[in-house]
Amino acid sequence: MGDGGQVSQVxxxxxxxxNIKCRHCAVPAEDSPASHEMSTTQWKAFLDAAAAAGTESVxxxxxxxxxxxxxxxxxxxxxxxxxxxxxxxxxxxxxxNRAAAQIAAVQQRWPAFGVHVSVDGASAQTHDWxxxxxxxxxxxxxxxxxxxxxxxVTGINSVIHRGNVHEFEDLxxxxxxxxxxxxxxxxxxxxxRGIALADTRLSRPVWxxxxxxxxxxxxxxxxxxxxxxxxxxxxxxxxxxxxPRPRSERPDKVxxxxxxxxxxxxPLRWHQVGHVGDRCDQAGWTAIARRAARAxxxxxxxxxxxxxxxxVDLDDPLRPRPGAFGMPARASVTTAGGYTAxxxxxxxxxxxxxxxxxxxxxxxDSRISS
Ligand SMILES: C[S@@+](CC[C@H](N)C(=O)[O-])C[C@H]1O[C@@H](n2cnc3c(N)ncnc32)[C@H](O)[C@@H]1O
Ligand code: SF4
Numbered sequence: 001m002g003d004g005g006q007v008s009q010v011x012x013x014x015x016x017x018x019n020i021k022c023r024h025c026a027v028p029a030e031d032s033p034a035s036h037e038m039s040t041t042q043w044k045a046f047l048d049a050a051a052a053a054g055t056e057s058v059x060x061x062x063x064x065x066x067x068x069x070x071x072x073x074x075x076x077x078x079x080x081x082x083x084x085x086x087x088x089x090x091x092x093x094x095x096x097n098r099a100a101a102q103i104a105a106v107q108q109r110w111p112a113f114g115v116h117v118s119v120d121g122a123s124a125q126t127h128d129w130x131x132x133x134x135x136x137x138x139x140x141x142x143x144x145x146x147x148x149x150x151x152x153v154t155g156i157n158s159v160i161h162r163g164n165v166h167e168f169e170d171l172x173x174x175x176x177x178x179x180x181x182x183x184x185x186x187x188x189x190x191x192x193r194g195i196a197l198a199d200t201r202l203s204r205p206v207w208x209x210x211x212x213x214x215x216x217x218x219x220x221x222x223x224x225x226x227x228x229x230x231x232x233x234x235x236x237x238x239x240x241x242x243x244p245r246p247r248s249e250r251p252d253k254v255x256x257x258x259x260x261x262x263x264x265x266x267p268l269r270w271h272q273v274g275h276v277g278d279r280c281d282q283a284g285w286t287a288i289a290r291r292a293a294r295a296x297x298x299x300x301x302x303x304x305x306x307x308x309x310x311x312v313d314l315d316d317p318l319r320p321r322p323g324a325f326g327m328p329a330r331a332s333v334t335t336a337g338g339y340t341a342x343x344x345x346x347x348x349x350x351x352x353x354x355x356x357x358x359x360x361x362x363x364x365d366s367r368i369s370s
Contacts, residue, residue, distance in 0.1 A: 006363035007289045007296075009057040010050055010252035012043070014071055016063040016258055020094055022120075022131045024159055026191035026266060027063055027236045037258040038277070040070040044077050045280045046260070051081035052282040053289065059087045063258070066094040072102050079110040086110070092117040093135065093340060096140035097149075104151030114364040116155035116182065117143065118222040122170030143178060160210070160229070161200035168210065172217035172225070183217070185210075186308055187229035191266060201235050207244070218314070226311040243357060244312045245319040250300035251309040262288050264295045267305050270297065 016032030018025070038046075047058070058078045065071040065088060075086045088103075095103065108115045117139065120130035126135040143153055156175040160168065168185070188197040202210070207230050218225040229244075230236055234267045237242055255269075256262050260276040263269050273295050274288035300306055 007252055007254050007293050008055065009059060010055050011059040011061055011253055011255045013061050013063060013255060013257050014043075014065040014074070015068050017067050018062065018091075019067055020063040020064070020091060020132050020135065020194070022091075024120075024130055024194040024197050026189060026194050028192045032063070032258065037068075038260045040074065042277065042280065043070075043074050045085065046256075046276045047074065047078045047174065048081050048287070049276075049280055050283040051078065051083045052160060053286045055083055055289075057085040057087070057253075058083050059089060059253075061089045064091055064094065066090055066099060072099075074104055075113055076106045076110065080114060085112045085114070087114040087116055087155070089116050089118070091131070091135075092139045092142045095146050097145060100142070100145040100149045100151060101258045103146060104149035107151050114154035114182075115146070115152065116157055116184075117153055118157045119174065120157075120159050120173060121164040122167040122174055126167060129163060130159065133320045147178070153178045155180050155184065158183070158185045159188050160185040160202065161188055161197065162202060162206075163200060165202060165206060165210065168213055169217060172221055175223060176221035180223070181225045182226070184226035184228060185214075187235070189230050189231060189266075189305065189308060190234070198234065202230065204230075204236055204240065207235070208317075211312060211314060215314055223278050225314065227314060228308040228311045230307065231304055232307060240320050242319045244307055245317055246306045246310045247313045248310045250296045250306070252296075254289065254296075258279040262292060264292055264299065265305070265309060267303060268294070268295070268299060271299075 004107040013027070015034070015037055016027050017034065018027070027210065050058070051183060058075075060071060060075055071088065075088060078086050089349060103113075107115070118131075119127060119139065121127035121136070124136040127139070128134065147152065153175075156171060156178075158164075158171050171185075172183055187201055188194045189368060190198060210227060214225045214227050232243065254262060254264055254273070255266065257269075261272050262276060263272050273291040276285065276288070278284060279287075298310070303309075
């Protein structure tokens, strides 16, 4: 992103509306009306500025982005503007014949357009528990339609918990069978409706086993497997000296809400670093991206969601807990988003909140991309 800013990926929450109501959803749609959303023209102007400023990758997320008719048009616009990669994260419920044909046509013109579908279990029983009755059957039919039209599912996102962890290998087989390249699993984060699922989280021995299982399916299917988790402060015993090692000390992405508010990540949703509507040109976006990169530098090391954002380093998954073996101890800190972290470097002073044009709503979104 140029001069000091190290933000290469922009995650756009195009809308927070959705056509279904998942049990774990971090993005309750109830108070997020279409009237808060930026228009097609405003998004295109932003994408042009982001491309000119060197943004490499755009993830279109939500809510369910496909409830907006312009989602695929915006993805094509981003790629045509010079952004190298664009990924749609979707529940896969809205691939009717017309949408499937449109997605497939854009993927054929732009092979760097990836479609990641969320699959929260490899059976109707587990997926529907999370996403509602009939959703697994509808998802399979959607993927069949997309593939028949010449399109591709390039990745699967799965929220993993005690009720579906036994299906991990089946999820990998499903991904491989669809020709996908990426499988990313996450714990359910304490955001939105997900808060109610805290007691479904995996224990430490199950996470350790999952790291091994992830390496095995990676080798077996040639998939890129990401394991985002655990949510450290909740799931890893305080007396363990070795803790999971994140792949990076901070992510290199920022999020933009439906109304154009820029924030670093869902847990810091109301810690805004700018608004794309303030100055939607290259210089304006570059300045915001630099502020975002600084906020990430200052906040990530003390955030309990770091593993969820960056995934675990599967080839070397454990490191000494800070404080153990003479490493500098980290203090507990409550972040601006209200989440308490118990591991992390010395917490930085809070970054001033800037440029929020619209009052925020008290909700978070999942990543949580892929
Ligand atoms: C918010 S959804 C938006 C895209 C689309 N509606 C979908 O479900 O794929 C993006 C991803 O976040 C995941 N997600 C939602 N709430 C979450 C939570 N509380 N913790 C972890 N992941 C969550 C979803 O399962 C999905 O894979
Ligand atoms: S997880 Fe996705 S599909 Fe499910 S309610 Fe949330 S936004 Fe909608």
